[in-house]
Amino acid sequence: MLLSLGLILLCQLVGEAIAHGTGIAVPGPVIGLVLCVLLLLARDRLGRRVPVELADGTFEQTGRGILSHLSLMFIPAGVGVIQRFDVLAGNALAITAALVVSTVLSLAVTAWVFSVVAGRAE
Amino acid sequence: MNNDVFALWVYLARTPLLWLTVTILAYCLCDRISAALHRTPLANPVLMSMCLVGVLVRVSGTPYATYFDGAQFIHFLLGPATVALGIPLYQNRQLVMRAILPMLCALVAGSLTALVSAVAIARLLGAAPSIVTSIAPKSVTAAVAMGISGRLGGDPGLTAVLVILTGILGAIVVTPLMNRLRITDKRARGFAAGLAAHGIGTARAFQVNPLAGTFAGIAMGLNALLTAIVLPLLL
Numbered sequence: 001m002l003l004s005l006g007l008i009l010l011c012q013l014v015g016e017a018i019a020h021g022t023g024i025a026v027p028g029p030v031i032g033l034v035l036c037v038l039l040l041l042a043r044d045r046l047g048r049r050v051p052v053e054l055a056d057g058t059f060e061q062t063g064r065g066i067l068s069h070l071s072l073m074f075i076p077a078g079v080g081v082i083q084r085f086d087v088l089a090g091n092a093l094a095i096t097a098a099l100v101v102s103t104v105l106s107l108a109v110t111a112w113v114f115s116v117v118a119g120r121a122e
Numbered sequence: 123m124n125n126d127v128f129a130l131w132v133y134l135a136r137t138p139l140l141w142l143t144v145t146i147l148a149y150c151l152c153d154r155i156s157a158a159l160h161r162t163p164l165a166n167p168v169l170m171s172m173c174l175v176g177v178l179v180r181v182s183g184t185p186y187a188t189y190f191d192g193a194q195f196i197h198f199l200l201g202p203a204t205v206a207l208g209i210p211l212y213q214n215r216q217l218v219m220r221a222i223l224p225m226l227c228a229l230v231a232g233s234l235t236a237l238v239s240a241v242a243i244a245r246l247l248g249a250a251p252s253i254v255t256s257i258a259p260k261s262v263t264a265a266v267a268m269g270i271s272g273r274l275g276g277d278p279g280l281t282a283v284l285v286i287l288t289g290i291l292g293a294i295v296v297t298p299l300m301n302r303l304r305i306t307d308k309r310a311r312g313f314a315a316g317l318a319a320h321g322i323g324t325a326r327a328f329q330v331n332p333l334a335g336t337f338a339g340i341a342m343g344l345n346a347l348l349t350a351i352v353l354p355l356l357l
Contacts, residue, residue, distance in 0.1 A: 076190060093247055099291060
């Protein structure tokens with residue numbers, strides 16, 4: 001469990017180092033996500049030479065544990081809304097319209113394009 | 123006696139422990155309520171917890187910075203959680219590779235729709251340039267959106283709030299909207315949720331179906347990437 005957590009943090013750390021070191025636009029945690037997939041693929045290659053914790057499903061379980069509370073992690077930034085009431089109220093119409101219309105449009109376009117292209121390919 | 127209670131409050135209000143505890147317990151309560159209501163979209167756990175904690179912080183007269191001192195430990199987990207999205211991606215890699223073409227097409231179409239429509243509407247309704255810039259990356263996961271907004275002259279704090287509001291909105295709207303559009307493909311529904319409503323949409327997708335959640339996670343990562351590259355060219 002602890003090793004799994006350490007490895008997840010290591011992926012993020014290396015990801016941040018790559019992002020800041022090279023100055024590319026890709027965010028550190030997203031590079032970490034790719035590294036996490038590579039780590040699991042490497043594990044499959046190495047067979048029995050990896051630590052037990054990586055091979056017995058503990059790593060996957062730890063990741064699922066973190067992901068099952070993804071909603072919780074947005075609360076601290078969300079509570080910041082109490083600081084911004086003035087800006088939100090001052091631009092209420094522009095902000096509300098932009099958020100609502102753009103969110104509904106992008107949901108619809110994304111899902112529609114996905115299912116049309118998938119329907120043609122399959 | 124009253125003085126003692128006050129002294130205790132002054133002490134507790136300054137330790138990170140208080141607001142960390144409040145945030146976690148508020149979430150546990152709101153998640154229970156959401157589950158009891160059969161995960162109906164409107165009873166969004168993030169929205170409910172945010173309101174509950176926000177009211178407590180406001181009523182107690184606590185500055186947001188003091189609140190965040192405690193809550194930052196939870197906020198920090200957003201990074202490792204993004205990394206952990208690699209695990210369902212790895213587990214479903216064959217399904218994902220088979221859908222690579224629809225994913226890339228939907229990514230480009232959806233990402234541009236999100237950006238262009240948000241910027242155009244905000245400008246049309248007379249929002250100041252710094253507010254337009256703060257709205258533009260609203261569909262991207264919080265940490266990345268704040269970085270983009272700051273670099274382009276927006277207000278990162280405002281962007282964080284708009285990102286969360288977009289996420290909640292998307293998570294509430296996605297299920298009824300997809301039903302209305304008769305889109306039944308779980309991959310398409312999940313991908314749209316992650317693209318338009320980042321991590322909160324992804325959390326919603328995982329609530330509904332693990333496969334939808336996986337595609338939502340991929341969409342969130344890809345959209346963060348594409349927006350970071352495209353937005354500076356667009357504004």
